Amino acid sequence: MASSTTMPMLSGSGPVPFTDVDDDTVPKRPAKEEFGGLVAALPRKQQGAMELRLYQGFWLSEHWVAGTVVFQRRFSRAGTTYPKCGTTWFKALAFAAMTRAYPHPQHEHPLLRLNPHDCVPFLDDIFADGQEAKLEALPSPRLMNTHMPYTLLPESVTGMGGIAGCKVVYICRDPKDKVVSMWHFLRRRWQPDLSFAELFEHVCDGSVVVGPIWDHVLSYWHASVARPDRVLFLKYEDLLNDACGNVRRLAGFMGRPFSAAEEHAGAVEGVVELCSFERMKRLEANRKGSLYHAVPRDAFFRKGVAGDWVNYMTPEMAARLDEIVREKFRGTGLVAA
Protein backbone atom coordinates (compact mmCIF):
# COMPACT_ATOMS: atom_id res chain seq x y z
CA MET A 1 0.00 0.00 0.00
CA ALA A 2 1.03 3.57 -0.52
CA SER A 3 -0.71 6.73 0.46
CA SER A 4 -1.88 10.41 0.79
CA THR A 5 -3.08 12.71 3.74
CA THR A 6 -5.57 15.54 4.40
CA MET A 7 -6.25 17.50 7.59
CA PRO A 8 -9.49 19.19 8.54
CA MET A 9 -9.49 22.04 11.06
CA LEU A 10 -12.81 22.51 12.73
CA SER A 11 -14.91 25.52 13.80
CA GLY A 12 -15.67 28.52 11.60
CA SER A 13 -17.27 29.01 8.18
CA GLY A 14 -14.97 26.95 5.94
CA PRO A 15 -13.88 25.11 4.06
CA VAL A 16 -13.93 27.31 0.97
CA PRO A 17 -12.03 26.59 -2.25
CA PHE A 18 -8.42 27.66 -1.95
CA THR A 19 -8.29 29.34 -5.36
CA ASP A 20 -11.34 31.44 -4.45
CA VAL A 21 -9.36 33.17 -1.68
CA ASP A 22 -5.95 33.03 -3.37
CA ASP A 23 -5.78 36.36 -5.22
CA ASP A 24 -2.06 35.95 -6.04
CA THR A 25 -1.03 39.11 -4.20
CA VAL A 26 1.11 37.31 -1.60
CA PRO A 27 4.77 37.99 -2.45
CA LYS A 28 6.91 34.90 -3.07
CA ARG A 29 9.98 34.18 -1.01
CA PRO A 30 11.10 30.73 -2.14
CA ALA A 31 12.12 28.61 0.85
CA LYS A 32 15.31 27.70 -0.99
CA GLU A 33 16.62 31.25 -0.53
CA GLU A 34 16.57 30.60 3.20
CA PHE A 35 17.54 26.93 3.40
CA GLY A 36 19.40 26.34 0.11
CA GLY A 37 22.65 25.54 1.95
CA LEU A 38 20.99 22.84 4.02
CA VAL A 39 19.44 21.28 0.88
CA ALA A 40 22.72 21.35 -1.06
CA ALA A 41 24.43 19.31 1.67
CA LEU A 42 21.93 16.40 1.47
CA PRO A 43 22.52 13.13 -0.48
CA ARG A 44 21.23 13.54 -4.04
CA LYS A 45 19.82 11.35 -6.86
CA GLN A 46 18.80 12.44 -10.33
CA GLN A 47 15.82 10.62 -11.90
CA GLY A 48 15.10 12.12 -15.31
CA ALA A 49 14.14 15.76 -14.79
CA MET A 50 13.44 15.03 -11.13
CA GLU A 51 16.11 15.70 -8.53
CA LEU A 52 15.70 13.86 -5.22
CA ARG A 53 17.32 14.63 -1.87
CA LEU A 54 17.45 12.29 1.12
CA TYR A 55 15.95 14.23 4.04
CA GLN A 56 15.33 12.59 7.41
CA GLY A 57 15.10 9.12 5.87
CA PHE A 58 12.90 9.97 2.84
CA TRP A 59 13.68 10.81 -0.79
CA LEU A 60 11.97 14.16 -1.36
CA SER A 61 11.78 16.15 -4.55
CA GLU A 62 14.52 18.77 -4.35
CA HIS A 63 11.84 21.42 -4.89
CA TRP A 64 10.05 20.39 -1.68
CA VAL A 65 12.94 19.99 0.76
CA ALA A 66 13.47 23.61 1.82
CA GLY A 67 9.68 24.04 1.94
CA THR A 68 9.46 21.04 4.27
CA VAL A 69 11.98 22.66 6.60
CA VAL A 70 9.84 25.82 6.68
CA PHE A 71 6.70 23.68 7.16
CA GLN A 72 8.33 21.90 10.10
CA ARG A 73 9.58 25.09 11.70
CA ARG A 74 6.85 27.61 11.03
CA PHE A 75 3.53 25.98 10.24
CA SER A 76 0.76 26.28 12.75
CA ARG A 77 -1.80 23.64 11.78
CA ALA A 78 -2.45 21.47 8.59
CA GLY A 79 -3.38 17.58 6.58
CA THR A 80 -1.48 14.65 4.40
CA THR A 81 -1.18 11.78 1.35
CA TYR A 82 1.33 9.63 -0.66
CA PRO A 83 1.49 10.52 -4.40
CA LYS A 84 -0.75 8.51 -6.75
CA CYS A 85 -2.82 6.84 -4.03
CA GLY A 86 -6.03 8.77 -4.55
CA THR A 87 -5.10 12.28 -3.38
CA THR A 88 -7.29 13.98 -6.00
CA TRP A 89 -10.31 11.80 -5.25
CA PHE A 90 -9.83 12.11 -1.54
CA LYS A 91 -9.51 15.90 -1.72
CA ALA A 92 -12.80 15.97 -3.61
CA LEU A 93 -14.58 13.64 -1.15
CA ALA A 94 -13.32 15.47 1.93
CA PHE A 95 -14.17 18.87 0.47
CA ALA A 96 -17.61 17.72 -0.69
CA ALA A 97 -18.36 16.06 2.66
CA MET A 98 -17.40 19.22 4.52
CA THR A 99 -19.27 21.59 2.18
CA ARG A 100 -22.48 19.62 1.80
CA ALA A 101 -24.36 22.45 3.48
CA TYR A 102 -23.07 24.71 0.73
CA PRO A 103 -25.59 27.53 0.32
CA HIS A 104 -25.98 26.73 -3.38
CA PRO A 105 -27.74 23.80 -4.98
CA GLN A 106 -25.45 20.98 -6.05
CA HIS A 107 -25.18 22.16 -9.65
CA GLU A 108 -23.28 25.22 -8.39
CA HIS A 109 -20.95 23.29 -6.12
CA PRO A 110 -17.31 24.49 -6.44
CA LEU A 111 -16.24 21.00 -7.53
CA LEU A 112 -18.21 21.50 -10.73
CA ARG A 113 -16.04 24.46 -11.76
CA LEU A 114 -12.77 23.72 -9.94
CA ASN A 115 -10.28 20.88 -9.84
CA PRO A 116 -10.04 19.27 -6.34
CA HIS A 117 -6.46 20.56 -6.15
CA ASP A 118 -7.83 24.10 -6.53
CA CYS A 119 -10.08 23.52 -3.52
CA VAL A 120 -7.61 21.91 -1.11
CA PRO A 121 -4.13 23.49 -1.06
CA PHE A 122 -1.00 21.36 -1.43
CA LEU A 123 1.28 22.47 1.38
CA ASP A 124 4.51 21.08 -0.03
CA ASP A 125 4.47 23.45 -3.02
CA ILE A 126 3.10 26.37 -1.03
CA PHE A 127 5.93 26.18 1.48
CA ALA A 128 8.54 25.53 -1.21
CA ASP A 129 7.37 28.67 -3.02
CA GLY A 130 7.37 30.70 0.21
CA GLN A 131 3.66 31.47 -0.05
CA GLU A 132 2.41 30.14 3.28
CA ALA A 133 0.84 33.53 4.07
CA LYS A 134 -1.88 32.53 1.56
CA LEU A 135 -3.10 29.89 3.99
CA GLU A 136 -4.11 32.54 6.51
CA ALA A 137 -6.82 33.73 4.15
CA LEU A 138 -8.67 30.41 4.43
CA PRO A 139 -11.48 30.39 6.99
CA SER A 140 -11.70 27.43 9.39
CA PRO A 141 -12.20 24.60 9.13
CA ARG A 142 -9.41 24.33 6.58
CA LEU A 143 -8.61 21.26 4.50
CA MET A 144 -5.00 20.93 3.41
CA ASN A 145 -2.86 18.25 1.87
CA THR A 146 0.77 17.16 1.99
CA HIS A 147 2.74 14.18 0.68
CA MET A 148 5.14 14.26 3.63
CA PRO A 149 5.47 11.19 5.89
CA TYR A 150 4.04 11.49 9.40
CA THR A 151 7.51 11.62 10.94
CA LEU A 152 8.30 14.81 9.01
CA LEU A 153 5.17 16.67 10.08
CA PRO A 154 5.57 19.53 12.56
CA GLU A 155 4.12 19.32 16.07
CA SER A 156 1.57 21.93 15.04
CA VAL A 157 0.04 19.14 12.93
CA THR A 158 0.70 16.02 14.99
CA GLY A 159 -0.33 17.69 18.22
CA MET A 160 2.69 16.30 20.06
CA GLY A 161 4.14 18.38 22.85
CA GLY A 162 0.80 19.54 24.17
CA ILE A 163 -0.13 21.51 21.02
CA ALA A 164 -3.71 21.31 19.70
CA GLY A 165 -2.66 19.86 16.33
CA CYS A 166 -4.85 18.73 13.43
CA LYS A 167 -6.90 15.73 12.47
CA VAL A 168 -5.11 13.76 9.80
CA VAL A 169 -6.54 11.43 7.16
CA TYR A 170 -4.21 9.18 5.21
CA ILE A 171 -4.97 7.20 2.05
CA CYS A 172 -2.85 4.26 1.00
CA ARG A 173 -3.06 2.05 -2.07
CA ASP A 174 -1.72 -1.27 -3.34
CA PRO A 175 1.89 -0.31 -4.15
CA LYS A 176 1.69 -2.21 -7.45
CA ASP A 177 -1.12 0.04 -8.70
CA LYS A 178 0.62 3.05 -7.23
CA VAL A 179 3.76 2.30 -9.27
CA VAL A 180 1.71 1.99 -12.46
CA SER A 181 -0.10 5.25 -11.74
CA MET A 182 3.16 7.01 -10.92
CA TRP A 183 4.81 5.71 -14.09
CA HIS A 184 2.09 7.20 -16.29
CA PHE A 185 2.19 10.42 -14.31
CA LEU A 186 5.98 10.87 -14.48
CA ARG A 187 5.96 10.21 -18.22
CA ARG A 188 3.38 12.97 -18.74
CA ARG A 189 5.58 15.70 -17.26
CA TRP A 190 9.03 14.83 -15.90
CA GLN A 191 10.38 11.71 -17.55
CA PRO A 192 8.81 11.02 -20.97
CA ASP A 193 11.36 8.24 -21.64
CA LEU A 194 11.12 6.55 -18.23
CA SER A 195 10.84 2.79 -18.62
CA PHE A 196 8.55 0.88 -16.29
CA ALA A 197 11.43 -1.42 -15.32
CA GLU A 198 13.57 1.54 -14.23
CA LEU A 199 10.87 3.04 -12.01
CA PHE A 200 10.16 -0.40 -10.56
CA GLU A 201 13.81 -0.73 -9.49
CA HIS A 202 13.72 2.70 -7.81
CA VAL A 203 10.56 1.68 -5.94
CA CYS A 204 12.12 -1.60 -4.76
CA ASP A 205 15.30 0.10 -3.50
CA GLY A 206 13.26 2.85 -1.81
CA SER A 207 14.65 5.78 -3.80
CA VAL A 208 11.38 6.96 -5.31
CA VAL A 209 9.83 10.33 -4.55
CA VAL A 210 8.75 10.44 -0.88
CA GLY A 211 10.02 6.89 -0.60
CA PRO A 212 10.65 4.36 0.74
CA ILE A 213 6.93 3.74 0.22
CA TRP A 214 6.63 1.24 3.11
CA ASP A 215 8.22 3.66 5.60
CA HIS A 216 5.79 6.35 4.48
CA VAL A 217 2.79 4.04 4.93
CA LEU A 218 4.02 2.71 8.26
CA SER A 219 4.61 6.20 9.63
CA TYR A 220 0.85 6.85 9.32
CA TRP A 221 -0.22 3.34 10.24
CA HIS A 222 1.61 3.52 13.57
CA ALA A 223 0.19 6.99 14.23
CA SER A 224 -3.35 5.78 13.47
CA VAL A 225 -2.98 2.84 15.87
CA ALA A 226 -1.55 5.02 18.62
CA ARG A 227 -4.01 7.90 18.15
CA PRO A 228 -7.14 6.76 16.30
CA ASP A 229 -8.98 9.93 17.32
CA ARG A 230 -6.35 12.04 15.48
CA VAL A 231 -5.27 9.90 12.52
CA LEU A 232 -7.67 8.06 10.19
CA PHE A 233 -6.05 5.46 7.92
CA LEU A 234 -8.00 4.60 4.76
CA LYS A 235 -7.33 2.47 1.68
CA TYR A 236 -8.05 3.46 -1.93
CA GLU A 237 -9.41 -0.03 -2.60
CA ASP A 238 -11.86 0.29 0.32
CA LEU A 239 -13.07 3.60 -1.10
CA LEU A 240 -13.69 1.87 -4.44
CA ASN A 241 -15.54 -1.02 -2.79
CA ASP A 242 -17.65 1.03 -0.40
CA ALA A 243 -17.46 4.74 -1.16
CA CYS A 244 -20.59 5.60 0.85
CA GLY A 245 -19.47 3.74 3.97
CA ASN A 246 -16.09 5.46 3.89
CA VAL A 247 -17.58 8.91 3.26
CA ARG A 248 -19.74 8.39 6.38
CA ARG A 249 -16.63 7.39 8.32
CA LEU A 250 -14.70 10.37 6.99
CA ALA A 251 -17.44 12.87 7.81
CA GLY A 252 -17.75 11.46 11.33
CA PHE A 253 -14.00 11.67 11.84
CA MET A 254 -13.94 15.26 10.61
CA GLY A 255 -16.64 16.17 13.11
CA ARG A 256 -19.50 16.51 10.64
CA PRO A 257 -21.41 13.23 10.76
CA PHE A 258 -24.41 12.88 8.45
CA SER A 259 -27.71 13.41 10.26
CA ALA A 260 -30.64 11.01 9.85
CA ALA A 261 -32.37 13.65 7.71
CA GLU A 262 -29.31 13.96 5.46
CA GLU A 263 -29.07 10.19 5.17
CA HIS A 264 -32.73 10.05 4.23
CA ALA A 265 -32.23 12.79 1.62
CA GLY A 266 -29.36 10.85 0.00
CA ALA A 267 -26.61 13.32 1.00
CA VAL A 268 -23.96 10.58 1.26
CA GLU A 269 -24.74 9.26 -2.21
CA GLY A 270 -24.72 12.87 -3.45
CA VAL A 271 -21.14 13.38 -2.23
CA VAL A 272 -20.00 10.12 -3.82
CA GLU A 273 -21.71 10.92 -7.12
CA LEU A 274 -20.29 14.46 -7.22
CA CYS A 275 -16.78 13.01 -6.84
CA SER A 276 -17.14 9.96 -9.07
CA PHE A 277 -14.31 9.30 -11.50
CA GLU A 278 -16.57 9.38 -14.58
CA ARG A 279 -18.12 12.67 -13.60
CA MET A 280 -14.90 14.41 -12.57
CA LYS A 281 -12.99 13.25 -15.62
CA ARG A 282 -15.56 14.88 -17.92
CA LEU A 283 -15.47 18.34 -16.32
CA GLU A 284 -13.63 21.10 -18.12
CA ALA A 285 -11.76 22.07 -14.91
CA ASN A 286 -10.24 18.57 -14.91
CA ARG A 287 -9.53 18.29 -18.62
CA LYS A 288 -8.02 21.62 -19.67
CA GLY A 289 -4.96 23.54 -18.52
CA SER A 290 -2.32 22.61 -15.97
CA LEU A 291 -1.64 22.60 -12.24
CA TYR A 292 1.40 23.02 -10.03
CA HIS A 293 4.53 23.01 -12.17
CA ALA A 294 2.90 22.55 -15.58
CA VAL A 295 1.23 19.20 -14.85
CA PRO A 296 -1.71 18.70 -17.27
CA ARG A 297 -4.95 18.51 -15.28
CA ASP A 298 -6.12 15.42 -17.09
CA ALA A 299 -3.01 13.57 -15.81
CA PHE A 300 -4.80 13.26 -12.45
CA PHE A 301 -7.65 11.25 -14.00
CA ARG A 302 -6.31 8.19 -15.83
CA LYS A 303 -8.22 4.97 -15.11
CA GLY A 304 -9.29 5.04 -11.46
CA VAL A 305 -9.43 1.27 -10.86
CA ALA A 306 -7.73 -1.37 -8.70
CA GLY A 307 -5.62 -4.12 -10.23
CA ASP A 308 -4.35 -2.36 -13.36
CA TRP A 309 -0.85 -3.55 -12.41
CA VAL A 310 -1.51 -6.88 -14.18
CA ASN A 311 -1.18 -5.02 -17.47
CA TYR A 312 2.33 -3.75 -16.65
CA MET A 313 4.07 -6.15 -14.27
CA THR A 314 5.26 -9.66 -14.79
CA PRO A 315 4.14 -12.15 -12.11
CA GLU A 316 7.76 -12.16 -10.91
CA MET A 317 7.83 -8.37 -10.44
CA ALA A 318 4.53 -8.45 -8.57
CA ALA A 319 5.73 -11.26 -6.30
CA ARG A 320 8.97 -9.40 -5.61
CA LEU A 321 7.26 -6.15 -4.59
CA ASP A 322 4.61 -8.01 -2.59
CA GLU A 323 7.33 -9.86 -0.70
CA ILE A 324 9.26 -6.66 0.11
CA VAL A 325 6.10 -5.01 1.44
CA ARG A 326 4.98 -8.14 3.35
CA GLU A 327 8.39 -8.30 5.01
CA LYS A 328 8.35 -4.58 5.93
CA PHE A 329 4.81 -4.82 7.34
CA ARG A 330 5.46 -8.01 9.29
CA GLY A 331 4.43 -7.66 12.94
CA THR A 332 2.83 -4.22 12.46
CA GLY A 333 -0.77 -5.43 12.11
CA LEU A 334 -1.03 -3.82 8.69
CA VAL A 335 -1.96 -6.18 5.87
CA ALA A 336 -0.94 -5.26 2.31
CA ALA A 337 -3.80 -4.92 -0.21
Ligand code: PAP
Ligand atom coordinates in the same frame (compact mmCIF):
# COMPACT_ATOMS: atom_id res chain seq x y z
P1 PAP B 1 -1.35 12.98 -6.83
O1 PAP B 1 -0.80 12.32 -5.61
O2 PAP B 1 -0.31 13.33 -7.85
O3 PAP B 1 -2.28 14.11 -6.51
P2 PAP B 1 -3.42 11.01 -7.00
O4 PAP B 1 -4.68 11.79 -7.12
O5 PAP B 1 -3.06 10.47 -5.67
O6 PAP B 1 -2.22 11.86 -7.58
O7 PAP B 1 -3.47 9.75 -7.96
C1 PAP B 1 -4.15 9.74 -9.14
C2 PAP B 1 -4.86 8.39 -9.22
O8 PAP B 1 -6.14 8.55 -8.63
C3 PAP B 1 -5.05 7.99 -10.65
O9 PAP B 1 -4.99 6.57 -10.65
P3 PAP B 1 -4.67 5.71 -11.95
O10 PAP B 1 -3.42 6.29 -12.56
O11 PAP B 1 -4.45 4.31 -11.45
O12 PAP B 1 -5.85 5.81 -12.84
C4 PAP B 1 -6.44 8.53 -10.91
O13 PAP B 1 -7.09 7.93 -12.02
C5 PAP B 1 -7.13 8.21 -9.60
N1 PAP B 1 -8.32 9.04 -9.41
C6 PAP B 1 -8.46 10.37 -9.62
N2 PAP B 1 -9.71 10.76 -9.36
C7 PAP B 1 -10.39 9.66 -9.00
C8 PAP B 1 -11.75 9.41 -8.63
N3 PAP B 1 -12.66 10.39 -8.61
N4 PAP B 1 -12.12 8.14 -8.33
C9 PAP B 1 -11.22 7.14 -8.36
N5 PAP B 1 -9.92 7.29 -8.70
C10 PAP B 1 -9.51 8.54 -9.02
